[in-house]
Amino acid sequence: MTVSDSNMPTLILASNSPRRRELMTEAGYTFAVIAPTDDAESAPRRGQGPAQLVRELALLKAGNVARQLTERRISGCRIIVAADTVAECNGQILGKPIDQTHARAMLQQLSGTRHWVFSGICVWPIAKPGQPQVPPDLHVESTSLQMDKLTDQQLQEYLDSNGWVGKAGAFGYQDQLGWVHIVEGSESNVVGLPMERLGEMLAAVGIYPQTP
Secondary structure, three states: OOEOHHHOOOEEEOOOOHHHHHHHHHHOOOEEEOOOOHHHOOOOOOOOOHHHHHHHHHHHHHHHHHHHHHHOOEOOOEEEEEEEEEEEEOOEEEOOOOOHHHHHHHHHHHOOOEEEEEEEEEEEEEOOOOOOOOOOEEEEEEEEEEEOOOOHHHHHHHHHHOOOOOOHHHOOHHHOOOOEEEEEOOHHHHHOOOHHHHHHHHHHOOOOOOOO
């Protein structure tokens, strides 16, 4: 039995991230959420830079959700949006911390430095059966930031707030931190989804916000 097209919006966000959902909602998009399974993510390989990593992971996540649609026999044209975000400092890729000790080490490494946040975006159109398939559209966005030199008190207060949980580089720019400053690039990219670029990619496949 197939699922009726009317049961699911055309646009699908392949992410469990509440921040990405908020960005998409605030931009006025109507979408469903289907999270990739855990095996859609992998650790960076030797010699793999941050841009290559996030591009690859965004594609893997989108492909994972595309397979879920097939397995669930969800019919009709769909547009899958997937993204992955990491921070990079002095050549080291910083993903999501596994615990507070890991978060402390990341923030101490970033403290007082200029660093970068990279996001890979994949927009994957899934055509109806019998129609030509369109290849995925992939882009990588980067934003440079400067973090103030953190005092022991600032560091401990942020660790105690748990604001670092689930965030690349162990910090959330959206937490309105006074000690992280964007030098160049997209603010929404630091949050996890560069909406300026995504808007262009979705417009190219006929998807537009439904509210201003």
